[in-house]
Amino acid sequence: MKYWLGLMSGTSMDAVDAVLVSFDDQSLAIKGTFSLPYPEELRQRLLLATRNQADADELGELDTLVGQHFGTTACELISRSGVLKEQIQAIGSHGQTLRHQPSGPAPFSMQIGRAACIAEMTGLTTVSDFRSRDLAAGGQGAPLVPAFHQWLFRCNHQDRCILNLGGIANITWLPAAGIKAIIGFDTGPANALLDAWCLDQTGRHFDENGHLANEGATHAELLASMLSDAYFSKTPPKSTGKERFNLDWINTHLQRFPELPPADVQRTLLQLTVITILRQMPQESANMTVYACGGGTFNSLLMNELRIGLGSVNLTTTADLGLDPQWVEPVAFAWMARQTLMGQPGNLPEVTGAKGPRVLGAIYPA
Ligand SMILES: Nc1ncnc2c1ncn2[C@@H]1O[C@H](COP(=O)(O)OP(=O)(O)O)[C@@H](O)[C@H]1O
Ligand SMILES: [Mg+2]
Known part of the structure; x- marks a missing residue:
């Protein structure tokens, strides 16, 4: 299985950027890219949530809706690229950050976009929630x-x-x-x-x-x-x-x-x-x-x-x-998923302040 699929949407909340990529010892090759903007209504709801204007019901719904949007983006990229699912090892999904509070009384970084939905929609192993482990180890959980x-x-x-x-x-x-x-x-x-x-x-x-x-x-x-x-x-x-x-x-x-x-x-x-x-x-x-x-x-x-x-x-x-500026971050999260599944660390403690290198992420099997 040659390819890894990376999914990313940053704080701009503009779109989910997706890449299919293969990795070598020290290099990579991009097989396909696709970007799917958030529908306007979903984007507005996400904006309100970042301002703490979302109750538990709204947060739960957004988690599912964003997961489905990430899943749709992945499926669309796969069908456009002509790559067979059997050729894809796994997906690395950053999710959508709603709040990032690494220095509060109970540090956390909240990314939504249910990886269970992505795994279900694509039939592929999906790795997500990359920041929590670094935070639990005393780090900022960012930048990764x-x-x-x-x-x-x-x-x-x-x-x-x-x-x-x-x-x-x-x-x-x-x-x-x-x-x-x-x-x-x-x-x-x-x-x-x-x-x-x-x-x-x-x-x-x-x-x-x-x-x-x-x-x-x-x-x-x-x-x-x-x-x-x-x-x-x-x-x-x-x-x-x-x-x-x-x-x-x-x-x-x-x-x-x-x-x-x-x-x-x-x-x-x-x-x-x-x-x-x-x-x-x-x-x-x-x-x-x-x-x-x-x-x-x-x-x-x-x-x-x-x-x-x-x-x-x-x-x-x-x-x-050799890497288009638009695709650096989604490729990084495809690479992160690879690190996770290889049992290798994804953080740099000297950067995040964590107690040590950690294998990051939560795995949702295919
Ligand atoms: N032609 C442009 N002129 C000005 N800003 C742009 C242009 N194209 C993209 N951007 C900026 O880039 C942002 C998206 O960048 P992106 O790397 O996806 O950020 P994030 O990782 O936070 O989602 C947009 O919100 C916009 O501010
Ligand atoms: Mg973006």
Whole structure:
């Protein structure tokens, strides 16, 4: 059985991204990809749930509906790719994060999307719930992708920084020399605030190519106020989500500046994403290359501003390393499922802060 199937939807809650992939010792090949947007009504219900506006009945229903949506995405990918189910080893499903509270009194990270539904709909072994075990071992449960970045992207002669621009931004610093430890953490918002403000002001889910932001100017005082959030100066391990960086967060900072044009706010939020990434990027190497991935790579204004801020440090995307930026995360969760079924760890304790390496995930047999 040659293929693994990865399913991912991040905090942007835009769509389920799916890949069929085969792995070699140190490389991979993508056989097929498919992305299925959430129906608008389901997306609205998920948005309310992330704001704690869902009771137990609603949470139960959403868990099933999202599981079915993930299952449909997997089935559609399989039929489009022409691959037989017998050729697929297993599915790795990240699920949909609703809340991420790694530092609360009872730490948890809640992903929904019943893997039982996915296993039932596809007839394939499904691995899910990747974050819980790392949390139970004292870790943040996030970010998990650095282990995969290390496996695929670490290189002996070049310092590399993988920058994922999803709803939240996370970086993985991969030093060339084996002696230095890998660094990985969430820097804060990438698209989460950009999307939230754009939706509130225009009804559109995201600011295509930074169009609205491009019409505005950065407001220095608003930017300074936002930069004072304690998350940005916290030392890793750290991870965050939409429970912190959301429309309420923006409106709290806007109270002192009620008359600002929406485009100025959009531009300031974009600058916030750029500056918080740049300030937290490890400065250890001048000849480092930054490889971006995730939906934010399609925002040309965001990429341009990052490029200007990085100066002599080269910015490109993971396409230059042979992996399309849109598919890095779903491939990572196909790889995670493989780690689980091989009995191998999926976390990096130096990144998450867990007590040690752990085999992650819950297995729903075919
Ligand atoms: N052309 C574009 N212009 C601006 N932003 C874009 C564009 N394409 C995608 N995005 C951003 O990428 C996000 C989706 O990225 P994704 O990597 O799927 O994030 P997540 O992992 O959080 O789901 C969208 O919500 C949007 O903010
Ligand atoms: Mg997405």
